[in-house]
Amino acid sequence: MRSEELKNIVLADIGNTHFHIYDGKRVEHLNYSDAIEKYRDEKLYYISVKHQLSSKIEQIKEWKNISSFIRIKGEYETMGVDRKALCLSHENGVFIDAGSAITVDIVKDGIYQGGFIFPGIKAMLESYRTISPALDTQLNPDISLEQLPATTKDGISYGIIASIKTLIEKHKDKKRLYFTGGDGKLLAGFFRDAIYDDTLVFQGILKVLQ
Amino acid sequence: MRSEELKNIVLADIGNTHFHIYDGKRVEHLNYSDAIEKYRDEKLYYISVKHQLSSKIEQIKEWKNISSFIRIKGEYETMGVDRKALCLSHENGVFIDAGSAITVDIVKDGIYQGGFIFPGIKAMLESYRTISPALDTQLNPDISLEQLPATTKDGISYGIIASIKTLIEKHKDKKRLYFTGGDGKLLAGFFRDAIYDDTLVFQGILKVLQ
Numbered sequence: 001m002r003s004e005e006l007k008n009i010v011l012a013d014i015g016n017t018h019f020h021i022y023d024g025k026r027v028e029h030l031n032y033s034d035a036i037e038k039y040r041d042e043k044l045y046y047i048s049v050k051h052q053l054s055s056k057i058e059q060i061k062e063w064k065n066i067s068s069f070i071r072i073k074g075e076y077e078t079m080g081v082d083r084k085a086l087c088l089s090h091e092n093g094v095f096i097d098a099g100s101a102i103t104v105d106i107v108k109d110g111i112y113q114g115g116f117i118f119p120g121i122k123a124m125l126e127s128y129r130t131i132s133p134a135l136d137t138q139l140n141p142d143i144s145l146e147q148l149p150a151t152t153k154d155g156i157s158y159g160i161i162a163s164i165k166t167l168i169e170k171h172k173d174k175k176r177l178y179f180t181g182g183d184g185k186l187l188a189g190f191f192r193d194a195i196y197d198d199t200l201v202f203q204g205i206l207k208v209l210q
Numbered sequence: 211m212r213s214e215e216l217k218n219i220v221l222a223d224i225g226n227t228h229f230h231i232y233d234g235k236r237v238e239h240l241n242y243s244d245a246i247e248k249y250r251d252e253k254l255y256y257i258s259v260k261h262q263l264s265s266k267i268e269q270i271k272e273w274k275n276i277s278s279f280i281r282i283k284g285e286y287e288t289m290g291v292d293r294k295a296l297c298l299s300h301e302n303g304v305f306i307d308a309g310s311a312i313t314v315d316i317v318k319d320g321i322y323q324g325g326f327i328f329p330g331i332k333a334m335l336e337s338y339r340t341i342s343p344a345l346d347t348q349l350n351p352d353i354s355l356e357q358l359p360a361t362t363k364d365g366i367s368y369g370i371i372a373s374i375k376t377l378i379e380k381h382k383d384k385k386r387l388y389f390t391g392g393d394g395k396l397l398a399g400f401f402r403d404a405i406y407d408d409t410l411v412f413q414g415i416l417k418v419l420q
Binding site: 016049051076077078079080100101103104106113114115116117118119120123124126127128130131132133134135147148149150151152155156158159162163164166167170171 | 337359
């Protein structure tokens with residue numbers, strides 16, 4: 001597809017909780033019904049991991065599901081299409097999508113090497129909450145990772161952030177870290193030289209379409 | 211208290227989901243109502259983090275709450291009494307209680323240094339499940355931590371186990387690792403020279419009582 005044609009097409013990444021919509025300039029995050037209402041008459045290409053929405057969205061005439069075109073060498077069968085698109089954005093790197101889940105994927109010379117999944121920060125906090133009222137707390141976004149925590153709130157914040165950070169660093173080697181997703185900016189802040197960019201998934205999609 | 215007297219006393223550690231009862235030989239895990247039914251007429255000392263049960267249990271004449279005696283130098287105000295008892299079991303070590311939550315605590319020369327908290331393995335799996343049906347899976351207990359996962363099940367199992375392991379190892383230094391709790395044996399299996407012992411909390415309590 002030529003760049004000229006792509007200019008008039010809106011891209012959407014339909015995730016577990018929201019639509020992420022890219023008009024070539026910025027990314028907009030909308031809930032399902034707002035996104036459908038606002039864009040139903042526009043020419044839109046989408047990828048989706050929200051299979052429960054499929055039958056509803058397939059009825060929209062102007063929209064086209066391009067999920068099946070998004071492929072990366074080394075991918076595994078049930079790999080989410082948003083992860084593939086993210087991994088296609090650069091030839092080398094560690095790609096972290098910190099949304100409702102946090103996926104960490106490693107790409108070397110354009111070939112997918114493997115990856116792992118954490119629950120998202122919100123889901124983690126909810127998880128502590130269901131275990132015991134004593135563990136019902138908020139994340140301390142300024143948690144120090146240099147010293148051992150000595151309160152429940154810090155012990156939980158450290159458990160979430162330090163475990164994610166330590167495991168990502170173990171796999172970093174000399175690769176760049178690319179963050180995207182709702183908590184991507186927050187997490188990127190705990191690393192040196194990490195790149196946060198909420199258009200990465202769309203950059204991957206555009207590479208495929210061009 | 212003399213060892214003679216202690217011989218006739220049953221100890222209980224009342225956790226978020228179960229009673230753990232120690233008769234001096236072995237540990238029995240019972241749900242709340244079974245434990246109360248079975249032991250209500252026996253002389254029993256208990257510690258408890260299940261505050262919702264307090265009013266019910268305080269009515270049992272033969273039982274005595276010894277939580278307030280369980281103290282460790284360096285403790286913080288809201289630290290769970292079961293964690294304190296566990297940390298009292300040895301003068302030095304990293305103490306991991308892998309139950310409904312997973313607590314990791316560091317003790318040096320009998321002084322508490324700090325610690326952190328993960329959701330338990332069951333809570334983690336439930337957390338993935340609530341994010342998306344695509345993430346509804348079981349733990350692969352034989353997950354290899356030596357290679358990057360390439361399936362959703364392994365990506366999740368790795369996310370849980372490798373993050374816990376990597377962060378514990380970061381704090382191990384030359385200390386011993388002591389595991390207890392329902393998933394303690396499973397987790398200990400991922401480390402060299404880790405000690406699993408389901409009586410550790412009770413050893414800590416006995417040190418205080420003696």
